[in-house]
Amino acid sequence: MLLEIENISKKYDDTVVLHDISFCLKPGVYGLLGSNGSGKTTLFRIICGVLKQSAGTVKYNHDDIQTNPDAFRSVLGFLPQDFSYYPNFTGMKFMLYIAALKGINKNFAKKRCVELLKLVGLDDVKNKKIKKYSGGMKQRLGIAQAMINDPEILILDEPTVGLDPKERVRFRNLISSFSENKIVILSTHIVSDVEYIADEILVLNQGKLENRGVSSELVSTIQGYVWEVIVEPVKLDEMLAKYIISNQKHGEKGIVLRIISKEKPTDNARHVQPTLEDLYLYYFRGEAEQ
Ligand code: ADP
Numbered sequence: 001m002l003l004e005i006e007n008i009s010k011k012y013d014d015t016v017v018l019h020d021i022s023f024c025l026k027p028g029v030y031g032l033l034g035s036n037g038s039g040k041t042t043l044f045r046i047i048c049g050v051l052k053q054s055a056g057t058v059k060y061n062h063d064d065i066q067t068n069p070d071a072f073r074s075v076l077g078f079l080p081q082d083f084s085y086y087p088n089f090t091g092m093k094f095m096l097y098i099a100a101l102k103g104i105n106k107n108f109a110k111k112r113c114v115e116l117l118k119l120v121g122l123d124d125v126k127n128k129k130i131k132k133y134s135g136g137m138k139q140r141l142g143i144a145q146a147m148i149n150d151p152e153i154l155i156l157d158e159p160t161v162g163l164d165p166k167e168r169v170r171f172r173n174l175i176s177s178f179s180e181n182k183i184v185i186l187s188t189h190i191v192s193d194v195e196y197i198a199d200e201i202l203v204l205n206q207g208k209l210e211n212r213g214v215s216s217e218l219v220s221t222i223q224g225y226v227w228e229v230i231v232e233p234v235k236l237d238e239m240l241a242k243y244i245i246s247n248q249k250h251g252e253k254g255i256v257l258r259i260i261s262k263e264k265p266t267d268n269a270r271h272v273q274p275t276l277e278d279l280y281l282y283y284f285r286g287e288a289e290q
Contacts (some may be wrong), residue, residue: 001023001026001060001061001152001153001181001182001183002024002026002059002060002061003025003047003058003059003060003153003183004012004025004057004058004059004060004062005021005022005023005024005025005043005058006022006025006051006056006057006058006059007020007021007022007054007055007056007057008020008021008022008043008046008055008056008057008058009053009054009055009056010039010042010043010046010051010053010054010106010207010284011054016207017039017042017207018039018043018046018053018207018222019207019208020055020056020208020229021043021204021207021208021209022056022057023202023209023210023212025183025185026182026183027080027181027182027183028179028183028184028199028200029175029176029179029184029186029197029199030183030184030185030198030199030200030201030202031091031185031186031188031193031194031196031197031198031200031201031202032044032185032186032187032188032202032204033187033188033189033190033191033194033202033203033204033280034082034187034189034200034203034204034205034284035205035284036261038204038206038207039166039204039207040157040187040190041081041157041158041187041204042157043157043204044078044080044157044184044185044187045156046058046212048076048078048155049065049066049069049073050131052112058201059201060072060153060187061273073100074149074247075077075149075151075152075153076149076151076152076153076155076157077146077147077148077149077151077153077154078146078154078155078156078157079142079143079145079146079154079157079159079198080094080155080157081157081158081161083142085130085138085141085142086130087129087130087131088129088131089127089129089130089132090126090127090128090129090130091117091122091126091127091130091137091141092113092114092117092126092127094130094141094145095107095113095116095141095144095145095148096109096110096113096289098145098148099112099113099148101102102148102149104148104149105139109148111143111289112148113148116127116144116147116148117141117144119144119147119174119177120140120143120144120172120174121140122137122140122141122144125137134167135162135164135167136163136164136166136167136170136171139160139162139163139167139171140170140171142159143156143159143171143174143175143178145236147178151182152182152183153182153183153184153185154178154179154184154185155184155185155186155187156175156185156187157186157191158187158188159186159188159189159192160172160188160190166183168192168193172193172196172197174214176197177195177235178195178267185192186198186267190286191276191277191280192277194215194276195215195268196226198215199210199214200213200214201214201215201218202214203218203279203283205283205284207230210283211283215276218223218276218279219274219275219276219278219279220274221279222260222274222278222279222282223274224271225260225261225262225278225282226246226258226259226260226270226271226272226273226274226276226278227258227259227260227261227264227271227272228256228257228258228259228269228270228271229256229257229259229266229268229269229270230251230253230254230255230256230257230267230268231255231257231266232254232255233254236248239257239265240260242256242265243259243260243261243265244259244260244281244282244285245257245258245259245260246258246259246260246277246281258272258278260274260278260281
């Protein structure tokens with residue numbers, strides 16, 4: 001299994017939203033990390049064949065996916081960001097409906113839907129209407145529908161939006177249990193989602209693939225740029241205006257700031273070990289996390 005993204009660009013009129021993106025994916029879990037508007041959804045829609053690129057090719061097992069789109073769709077599972085549920089359907093009815101849309105044999109579909117609903121922990125609510133489901137339950141149903149054709153490639157666009165921390169942990173465990181011998185790509189702007197679950201992280205920044213690697217490799221690129229500084233409260237505004245601050249807390253001797261800067265910010269600054277969260281702020285310059 002090999003998914004190749006070759007020189008993909010996307011333009012809307014004169015605005016370029018994806019700039020010459022290239023990468024190859026083998027089975028594994030990949031996190032596409034980027035702030036809002038960085039082009040994650042656009043890239044996913046192109047990979048899924050629902051949006052046409054301005055240039056470049058998507059290949060699966062060396063074949064252009066546009067040559068035989070039906071064959072590609074049969075190995076693809078997709079959870080779009082704006083996934084719409086039918087609130088008056090039960091979970092089971094919804095799954096059977098998706099199975100019918102995908103042309104799955106009726107008898108097999110029933111067995112598969114029951115199996116999948118069990119796998120995502122919705123077995124006991126499968127006959128309840130979706131409008132009664134929590135956000136986490138709906139999201140798990142979204143993942144179950146994306147898995148209906150036992151896909152080789154699973155693409156999940158912002159799958160953790162709206163989930164509480166407990167549901168997020170559950171989601172991560174679910175993905176780990178699914179991911180064996182599959183290419184799973186999930187997008188997020190929440191660092192901790194990819195930090196624990198993804199084998200590799202791809203950082204998309206303003207439509208460009210900024211970096212790619214395992215978390216520790218990416219973090220090592222800002223080794224030496226993260227500092228801890230103690231400042232007097234009167235200096236706080238000045239520091240906030242001047243530096244990328246990844247954390248601030250009150251200490252005994254003043255305010256303790258975690259600063260990301262190539263240069264030593266103050267004489268009393270001391271180096272601290274960078275984290276993926278620091279890296280995110282370094283790339284995205286303090287844009288809001290959620
Ligand atoms: P993300 O998923 O990372 O939030 P998107 O792929 O949704 O980013 O959007 C990337 C950029 O493309 C944004 O600046 C967005 O405004 C722009 N964009 C998306 N769809 C369209 C469209 N149909 N026409 C013009 N610009 C668009």
